[in-house]
Amino acid sequence: MVLLLAAVSFITFMLFQLGPSDPAAAACGQECTPERVAEARVALGMDQPFFVQYIDYMRGLFSSRMIGAPGAQTLCEWPCLGKSFQTNENVADIIGRSLPYTFSMAIGALVLWTITGVGLGLLAALRKGSPVDKFIVGAASVGVSLPIPVTGLFLLLLFVNQLHLLPFTTNEINSPFGPQGPGAWVANYLLPWIALAVLFSASYIRVTRTNMIDTFGEDFIRTARAKGLAPRTVTFKHGVRAGITPVVTMLGMDIGLLLGGAVLTEQIFSVPGLGFTAVHAAISGDLPVTMAITMLAAFFVIVANVLVDLAYAAIDPRVRLQ
C-alpha cells in the first residue's frame, strides 16, 4: 500500500510538473516578462533536477520547509504541500478549509444511497420476477443514465426556484454541530445528497439484486431453510451477510472517491469543498492546489481499498476461514 501511495504521488507529480508547457509561466500570471518567468522558475525550484523537486515536495509532508527563491524564501509550515499560485496561501490550509464541506456532502449522500440502494436491491431480489422487481430494475436503468449536471440543475430549478421548498445552498454551514443546528445542515445539503444518491443508488440496486439472487440460489441457503430456520433469519443472517460483500467493495471505493470531492455536485450547488476548489484551481492553472487535491483523492481511494479488505473478514464468515 505504501508503495502504491508513493507511486501515485510520484506519477501525479510527474504529470503535473512535466505536463504543462511551463508551470513558471502559469505561476507568474497575467503581467509576465521573461525575467519574471525566470525568477518564478527559480522560486519554484524548477531549475533543480526533477527528482530533487519530487523529494523536496515529499519532504514537506513530514516537516516544515522553506520554499521560494534563495534570498526570498518563506516558511511553508507542516504539512507543506506547496503554496497557491493565486493567493500564495499554504495549500494544506486550503484543503483543510474545504474538507468539512466535502465531508458534509459525502456523509449524507452515503447514508441516503446505501439505504435506498441496498434496500430496494434486496426487495427486488426477494420478489424476483414480480412487478415490483421489474419496476425497481427499470428505475435503476433510468437512474444510472441521469448525468449529475442535469439532475442537479433540475432539482435546483424545481425545489428551490419553483416550489421554494428549500434554500439555495450557502457556504456558512459545513457541519451539523454549527450554530444553525442540524436542521439547517440537512436543508442545506439535502438536494446535493439527492443528486448524488440518485446516480449511486441505481448502481447499488443492480449490484445488490444480482448478488442476492445468486446467493439465495446457493446450497448453504437451502441447507439453512431445510433446517427449518425462520425465513427472516435465513434472509438476513445467512443470505445478506454472504451476498453483501460486493456491495461493501463498491461502498469502500465510492467513499474513497467521494472524499476526494464530488466535483460536479459541489460545482452545481456551489459547495466550496475539495471538488469545487479543484475545478477553480484547474481552470485558473493553480497547479499546487490541483496536484495536492488529486494526490489526496488518490490517497483516499487506496486507503478505502485496504479498509474494504479488512471489512470482508468481519462480514463474510467464509473469508475468515481462508
Place this chain on the structure above:
Amino acid sequence: MLATAWLRIRRSKIALLSLCVVVAIMLFAILAPALSAMSGNDPFTSNTSPEVLDDFQTPGLPLPGYMYPSAEHWLGVEPGLGRDLFARLAYGGQVSLTIALLSTAVSVVLGTVLGAAAGYFGGKTDAIISRIMDLFLAFPHLLLVLSLTPILQSRLRDTPLGEGSFLPMASLVIILGFFGWAYLARIVRGQVLSLREREFVEAARSFGASHMSVLFRQIIPNVMGVVLVYATMLIPTNISAEAALSFLGVGVRDPTSSWGQMLNAAQSGNWYLSDPWFLVVPGVMLIITVLAFNLLGDAVRDALDPKASRH
C-alpha cells in the same frame, strides 16, 4: 455466436427500441448541417434584436414567441445571444458523439491490446501491465481528467491538433481515451488467461505461428465479445464525461457547441432559472442518449453472455 446474439437482441423489445433510438440520434447528429439548413438556421448566427430578446424586464430573455418551439426556430432560441437552439443541439450532438466514440475507440484499442498482452505473455509483462492498470484504477478519474485537460490543451496549442474548435475535441478524446482503458484491460486479461491454455492456441503454436500472430489472429478475435459489451457501455460513460467536463468549463467552449457546453451555458448567469426550456433541451437529449446507449449495452451483454441464457 454473433448470429445468435443478434437473434436475441431482435427478440427483446427494449433492445430493439434502444437500438432504434441510438440510430436516430446518430442520424440526427450526422445530418446536423442538412437539418439546420432545412430549418433555415445555423448554430452561430446570433440575433439580439428587441423583437427576439427581451430588452426591458430581463434583458436577454427570449420573448414568448421565441423561447419555445416554433416554425421558424424548431426548438426556440438561446437567451443572451438569440442563437437557434435546434441547430446548436444538432451540431452539439456531432461534437459530443464524436468525442465519445473516438475516446471509446482509443480506450478499447489500448485496453484490448494491453490486456491481451498481459494475459498471454504472463510473467514480467503481466506484472508490469497489471501494476499500471492498478495505478490507473486507483486514480480519481474526473479529478485527474479535469486538471489535466487544461494542461494538455496548452501543450497541443502549437500542434496541428490545436486549431480552433478542434483543440478541445482532440484533448478530450486523448484524455478520456487514455484514462478509460484500465478496466477493460483487466477483463480482457482475465479472459485471455484461460484462452491461452486452450488447444487451438497450442495448435497454432505447433504449426509455427509467432506469438504476435497468435495474439492478434487467435486470442484477440476470441475476446471480441467482451470487448464489444464493454465498448457499448463505455460510450454512454464518455458521453456523460464530455458533458461533465464541458459543463465544468474545461471541455468544449462557446462558440463551438456540445451538449455539455449547452448545459454550461444554461447554468452560467443562472439562465435556466428564468428560461427552464434552455436547460430542458440539452438535459433531456443527454438523458435519452445515455439511457438508450445503456439499455443497448445491457442488451448486448445479455445477448453475448453465456451466463444470461441460464436465467
